Amino acid sequence: MGDVRIKNKEGETFIPATRRADGTWRKARKDEQPKYDIKARLNKTGLPSTSIPTPTPNRTYYSAQKTVYGANFGAPVFVPKPLINEEMMIGPQIPVAFIDKPNACITVRDQYEKQLFSIRRKIEDIQQLVDKIDKGLLIPQPNQLEKIKRRPILELQVSELLDKIEKL
Incomplete structure (x- = not known):
């Protein structure tokens, strides 16, 4: 069926609940929710699995300052490098x-x-089936008759x- 992510009013994307072939349901889950924590990544940062650092909005970071020697010999002048925005570090929110x-x-x-396209394709298949039955090219089986009854x-x-x- 492909990727069916839905965007809600708050702007969050999530995967809706779907039905399996055996009739049971898969739970809906958030797109950003990790399925499991990779132990190597957790050990690398040294953080417990429950606390994952999240960047705070409107925060800027200074990169390392460089030293420029001016006219006064021996007196370093610190010139800060340009600020690095958080968006530049993380990337756009796509x-x-x-x-x-x-x-x-x-x-x-x-x-x-997408659902509309799928249903129209089913109706088109039913119409082709009805045409074959009307021409006498096909003897309808019980499951095909049920399919024709589902058209309305x-x-x-x-x-x-x-x-x-x-x-919408």
């Missing part, structure tokens, strides 16, 4: 899905459009998705 897969669903609208439900889902997209 969702991970956008960096890894530029065509990944990030917004709710993208998710609805799928068309209703298409209209609901179109309404949701219009409201």
Whole structure:
């Protein structure tokens, strides 16, 4: 199915709950939530696994100062190097899905459009099946008849998705 990350009103991206083939559900999880802590990384920083340092906003860092010798011999003059912004150190705040897969669903609208495309493809398959049955090229099996009976439900889902997209 691909990458289905959703962006909520607060701007956080997360992976929604999905249903497995056996009928059980996977839990929704935050995109930034690590699946496990790598012990080598934790040992390297010397921090416990529960405290991961997070940068504070609007904070600037000075890089090392360089010494410039002026007209007064022996009296060093300290000239600070330019400030390093936190954005320069960390990088821009782009969702991970956008960096890894530029065509990944990030917004709710993208998710609805992807579902709409999938349902329309199913309706198209049902129409091809009905055409083959009408021409006599195919004798319908019970599961195919059930698929044909689901067509009105799928068309209703298409209209609901179109309404949701219009409201966005």
